Amino acid sequence: MPIQQLCTIVEAKRLNEYAYAFTLEVGDMVRRHGLRAGQFLHIQCGHSRLLRRPLSVSLCGADAPQDTASIVFEVRGEGTAWLYRRKAGDTLDVLGPLGNGFRVDREDRLLLVGGGIGVPPLLGQAGFTRGRSTAVLGFRSADRAMLVDRFQEFCQAVFLCSDDGTLGRHGFVDAQLRDVLEKDKNFTAVLACGPKPMLKNVAKVAAEYGVPCQVSLEERMACGVGACLGCAVQMADGTMKHVCKDGPVFDAQEVDWNV
Numbered sequence: 097m098p099i100q101q102l103c104t105i106v107e108a109k110r111l112n113e114y115a116y117a118f119t120l121e122v123g124d125m126v127r128r129h130g131l132r133a134g135q136f137l138h139i140q141c142g143h144s145r146l147l148r149r150p151l152s153v154s155l156c157g158a159d160a161p162q163d164t165a166s167i168v169f170e171v172r173g174e175g176t177a178w179l180y181r182r183k184a185g186d187t188l189d190v191l192g193p194l195g196n197g198f199r200v201d202r203e204d205r206l207l208l209v210g211g212g213i214g215v216p217p218l219l220g221q222a223g224f225t226r227g228r229s230t231a232v233l234g235f236r237s238a239d240r241a242m243l244v245d246r247f248q249e250f251c252q253a254v255f256l257c258s259d260d261g262t263l264g265r266h267g268f269v270d271a272q273l274r275d276v277l278e279k280d281k282n283f284t285a286v287l288a289c290g291p292k293p294m295l296k297n298v299a300k301v302a303a304e305y306g307v308p309c310q311v312s313l314e315e316r317m318a319c320g321v322g323a324c325l326g327c328a329v330q331m332a333d334g335t336m337k338h339v340c341k342d343g344p345v346f347d348a349q350e351v352d353w354n355v
Contacts, residue, residue: 098138099129103190108183111168111242115213116180117154119166125193126156126163133220134197134289134312134345137167140189141175148191149175150340152289152312154216154243155223165192168216168242195344198310204284205229207276207307208251209269209298211290212236217312218289219243222250230283231255232272234290238263270297277305285310288348299348309348313339330355 107119125131133155138148155166171177182188198221200206206229208218215233222229231247234257241263247254255272256264265272273286286302288295289312302309313329327339330352337343 097129098191098194099123099125100189100191102187105182105184105186105188106164113239114170115168115240115242116171117166117168117216118182119164120188120190121162122156122165122190122192123162125165126158129193131156131163131165131193132197133224134217135193135195136340136344137165137190137192138194139167139179139191142178147175149179150194152217152344153193153197154219156220166216168213170213195340196342198287198312198345200224200285200287203228205282207273207283207286208232208247209273209286209288209290210234211269211294212240214288214290214294214312214314215243215247218287219246219250221287222247226250227252230276232257232269232276234258234269234272234294235263236260268297269294270301273298273301274304277301277307281305281307283307286348288312290314295348295351296353299351299353302348310345311348311351312344313346313351314344 103120103122105118133153136150136152141149151167151169153165154168157164171180208231210218211234230253231251232255235241237260257269286307286309288298295311299309328336331350332352
């Protein structure tokens with residue numbers, strides 16, 4: 097059951113020219129309500145704005161006196177422009193935890209594939225399986241890169257890609273994913289988060305190599321609790337599901353990638 101509360105920003109920092117990271121005190125949301133990376137928080141951005149902004153959790157901790165959760169966002173509109181101007185010590189109106197995160201065990205060996213703002217939700221999975229997982233991270237360009245040092249801290253190996261060739265491999269993450277799996281298919285699962293075309297390609301490659309794949313879908317969310325149809329997506333069996341309530345994480349085989 098999600099709860100609504102005021103959460104204090106204990107750290108606010110800029111990751112690059114476009115992205116910001118906040119660490120929030122979230123009461124007992126981790127210890128009592130099971131908040132984990134890959135789920136999201138619905139944050140009110142300004143007193144006059146009715147709709148909240150859904151922001152994925154990248155890291156969380158069961159701490160004292162309050163649990164903590166980190167969120168990462170890019171400034172893309174009026175709401176996030178208001179949000180990035182908040183400072184440490186300010187409070188935010190937060191609803192959470194919301195959605196279903198990745199299904200992983202600490203002993204899993206994961207292949208984490210992130211694109212752009214889809215990279216942060218995978219950081220918690222890297223930390224949870226510390227030293228056992230591999231990451232493939234893609235960005236539009238070098239100046240968009242974020243959290244690379246944290247993934248290098250947590251992962252056995254990290255491969256970088258960029259659309260324009262200014263960072264790591266020139267090209268998309270699915271080509272690098274294929275190269276990794278060609279050499280080593282012994283992964284528990286592929287976990288992916290990013291734009292839908294990227295997820296479609298990642299799911300295809302994972303299926304070719306017989307590795308289970310979980311995808312975190314990015315869709316516009318209005319209510320965040322499944323009451324509206326703003327984030328409905330079609331499944332392979334013809335049914336419709338809500339990204340906010342049934343996801344955002346789905347088994348890749350569940351999703352109809354052809355709509």
